[in-house]
Amino acid sequence: MILFVHRKDLRVDDLPAWDAIRARGKQSLHVLILDPFLLKRERHLEHSGINFLQHAARLQKLYQAAGQRLHVLYGEPAAVVSGLLASHPVEELVFHEDFTPYATHRDRQLRATAEAAGVAVTAYDEQSLVDLREFQRGSGRSEPYKVFTPFYRKWSDYLLHFYRPASAVHVRELATAELHPSAAEAFALPPELAASLAASRGAEAGHAGGSTALAPDPHRVLGGFLAERLRSYADGRDRFAHEATSRLSRHVNVGAISVRAVYEALLAHPQREAWLRQLAWRDFYIYQARLDAHFFTYEKRYDLSTLDNRHFQAWCEARTGIPIIDAAMTELNTTGWMPNRLRMVTAMFLTKNLLCPFPYGEQYFRYKLSDYDNTLNRGGWLWCASLGFDAAPYFRIMNPVTQSETHDPEGTYIRRWLPELAHLPDKTIHRPQLHAIVDLKTSRTQAIDVYRGLLHSWTDA
Structure with missing residues (x-):
């Protein structure tokens, strides 16, 4: 057996x-x-x-x-x-x-x-779309790629020549065994988990939120995206007030659909390049997690003592006074979802403007994101905190007001998640409120000074 x-x-x-x-x-x-x-x-x-x-x-x-x-x-x-x-x-x-x-x-x-x-x-x-062990051996490099663009070029070439197709074997072709009663009793689920699973099994798929909804069929989610939104994905993915992304990550990250099935379905579409890059970013983070010895310990390699968490709770509870930040955190807390661009904006605001160590935000997302994945979540936070590989330069700090004005000029997203601000005109709805916990210009200047010194504190100890 x-x-x-x-x-x-x-x-x-x-x-x-x-x-x-x-x-x-x-x-x-x-x-x-x-x-x-x-x-x-x-x-x-x-x-x-x-x-x-x-x-x-x-x-x-x-x-x-x-x-x-x-x-x-x-x-x-x-x-x-x-x-x-x-x-x-x-x-x-x-x-x-x-x-x-x-x-x-x-x-x-x-x-x-x-x-x-x-x-x-x-x-x-x-886990990955390409065989990362073979990929590294075939790269001809003694060290792993640290920058995404050259990785992406080699990754694309590797897929053309060495792609491993999806398996055709289904569970119905196997002979699954019964569990011995003693094991069933010894390792039975606690009542609350058993009840949650039973309720979900009896629920219909696709209900929004709640522990009693059954997860929808990811193949249908993928098919709907490819048919309805892939064509406009490149232009629409950053317009976070609109549904332009696939929402497939919550399924891929728990393995409910294989990344190979996603890739093979995508190949039939000529507008695939922009979304294919997202699959490459996924492999890039998995690649770094395997080959970068410091990937899971960067916070121990830098002196983060100049940072503190005094504003962390306000960030978590959507009380920063910066409308787009509070709207994004409200959506996250309410639904478990946050558009990718707003993940970058909120993470960079926490780590840079609020000078909070990135592990605080990383752990918060661990609980709140429906599509949480340890490796991918950490990769995003390292990028925003300017630590690790191919990270944003320490002096790059997204201005949340500018991001909101650029990608949602009418303030539709803010009006949706902060209805108390819905009466404000388009020109003012993006601006910090009077009770904002930091001044964006002053905190940006301070963050540049702090992170310039922080990045020089690296130690191998």
Whole structure:
């Protein structure tokens, strides 16, 4: 028997591990482990946790529709796997790789647990569109790319010659096993999680918000975007008052649809270039997370003592007095979504104008974003904070008023999320309010001075 553990691959097709499982012709036990660590601080009630649980519920329904069994368990992954190995005749543990610090530690424990039981372990790489190990070897470089543009050129060329197509294997082609009653009892879900999953399974797809909605079919979301909005994406993606983006990230980031399926669908469209670059940015951040030794520790490499969090709570609660910042944070807190340009604007405002260390904002987004992904979220925050690779220069500080005036001249977005300002004319609705917590011009000048010195504080210690 093969033990297959789902993680950020909440789908029933195009999973490299399943090609191998089918080829072996063995029965497989399929589990999804809800880890207490990932659900601490009641994260299951926050947008990121709700999105994951909605997709977990959808995955259960997809298994059921295919006549197969998925077992959702609760506990420390190594402890759960140890229990499953003790109660089932498992010969091999199989999963897909992840490279965050938490995932690396978790998988090291899983390997040790399996090896102690004499069980083989096989991990498959499927997160990125290109095989990043082969990509780096084929680049002819001793050091990884640190700048996006040359990475993108090589990435595009690699896809033309070495693209790995999506797998055709579906879960219905596998022989999934039943769970031993002792394991089901030992690793049963806490009542609140069990109730949330049950409610989502019984709900209809596509309801906005709430923990009882079922995640919509990502293939339909993708198809709708390609048919209706891809043509105008390049010009409309920054006009954040309008729905010009795909909204697919909440599905891709939990693996409800593979990035290969996205890419292959995109190839049929001549207007693909602008959106294809977004897939390249995704691979670029995953690439850096694997090959940049400091990617997850940059805050420990710089002296951030000149920064503080005194304005952090006001930023979180949309009380800064800068209309576009407060509107964006209101949308995030309410819905779990924020347009990409406004993610940059709000992050740069927090790190630069408010001089708050970026990990505060990074962690806040971890809970609030429905489409949260550790690597991609961190990459964005490092860019805005001018730290790490290919980051914005320290003297580049987006002016939120200018951004709002440029990309939403009528103030439609502000009127939507801050209705108390809806009466203001177009020319004044973007401007800071009298109670704004900082002056934009003064705080920009101060930020340039602070970050100029901060970037010289690098240490390898």
